Amino acid sequence: MTPYRFVPHTADIAVELVAPDEGGLRAAGLDALRELLVGASPVRALEERPIEARGKDPVERLVRYLEEALYLYDAERFVPARAGPAGVLGEPFDPARHTAAREVKAVTYHGAAVHRNDRGLSATLIFDV
């Protein structure tokens, strides 16, 4: 499990991520997003949907990656299992096995930040729910 931690926020949900590199931040962010969307429902990594890493800095690349994963869930009911080498691994939503836990409107730029430290990278993000 990659490290992520939800932190208090009055109106919505904030998360802190820690990882050695940007790929790790994306993986941690995706785990956090999956928990918000389907709780502890087990999700199989049956197929990979491509997500292009875009953005002029680490914050934009992280937010856009998670926004793409959220779009796949919301529009195509593709549940993320974990980050894949070229996108996101997961499977179609199955109401028999997956619980739709929460509606996530967006991954926001508000207060979004990526910092480098001696262990790698840390990030903060807020999900609009």
Place this chain on the structure above:
Amino acid sequence: MSASSGTVRVERVDGYRWRVPRHGGMRTEGLIFADQELMQDLEGDQAVQQVVNVAHLPGIVGPAIAMPDIHWGYGFPIGGVAAFDEDEGVVSPGGVGYDINCGVRLLATPLAIADVRPRLRDLVDALYATIPSGVGASRSDLRLGRRELDAALRAGAAWAVTQGYGRDADLEAMEGHGTLPAADPACVSERAKERGKNQLGTVGSGNHFVEVGYVAERYDGPAADRLGLGAGTVTVFIHSGSRGLGYQVCDDSLETMIAAADKYRIALPDRQLCCAPISSSEGKHYWGAMNAAANYAFANRQVMAHYARRALTRVFGEAGEQTHVVYDVCHNIAKHETHDVQGKPRRLCVHRKGATRAFPPGHPELSPRFRDLGQPVLIPGDMGRYSYVLLGTDGAFRETFGSSCHGAGRRLSRHKAKLVARSRNVLRELEAQGILVRAANRATVDEEIPEAYKDVARVVDVVHGAGIGRKVAQIRPVGVIKG
């Protein structure tokens, strides 16, 4: 008297107003409507800093304003109002929010609460069955092809009425008659349309709801009578917005606007405040898409109102069929409006994010039905206490670009609310108070416990006391559908 909120110094103007003096890169001052206690609640919240941030944006006219239900939002605070010059100003998706035209509609029935109580469970069950709610809610009976969706984006509630969802008279009781003519479906991305194609007529989740209530108090009997809000009259509130389509329009625009802010050399204190000049290609594109998403929201509430009427008719027969729309307001929107600035009329782009238009009596944009009365302003509270109906005032038009508050505002985080509710049976507590709740899951109910919100009566009292709205009636809930 002065105080500090976080690192921002604020000065008390009177019992209802606080001034944030201009400093640093602020182009104007901030004006916050709050009493002492609401101001203290803001201690440690980033919302006041967000008022300061908004005051940095180019072309802002008048103060950056915050309503008494202000709380931390994305870029702009929730409860924020800001007006921009049409030539020199900007339009910002952060000043509208993700849920474009999130808003409230109030229906009034000819039924009395005493007659509804014995069959309340039937009514709440009928509403729950006929209006999909919760995560990923969609309607199997209303799936729009691309041409139909574009028509809905163009015409909003009027489209829904032409499809048989409601009546022409409904449109007279809506902000902008439920159709914003600047909508351009071509500006809405395929991805947004994909997210929205099956969600029309659904409530969604989070703080959205359908709520049965009754008129518990009247502060202005003649005005309440004009609105069909007799004492004890049963009502239905609908709170929802543009669903996934609106979220995606906002999200798509952020990408464009971040680049635009660089292109037009607009210094941003927060990336979520990204914006573009109103007259730029980026600004115009967002305008077309934002108005289209707003029309989707109007159509969404129109379809839900139709099904609410149908549920009322199923349970109460002809009386349900006589249900009328009291009003429908947007509370996440930007609009071009004319306001008096230093004695001269000026065209402005007014952003209201978590704020409600509150036009005064005589305003030409109001339907003839409301022109002598002023615009109805609908302020929902939490599911355990009460909501309010107000009217717009001249004071609001003079001081807040014709704006008022939009709700109670959260005071507990969702996590804290769940902790508070963990050892309790909230559904049973509310039922003991005479409030039946139907919800897709327990987590939503726990997150939305009444004490998670400020007391909306305090918020409304500030609005009334400051003269930027006028209390007409209080409505108490008896049945709630939560997503």
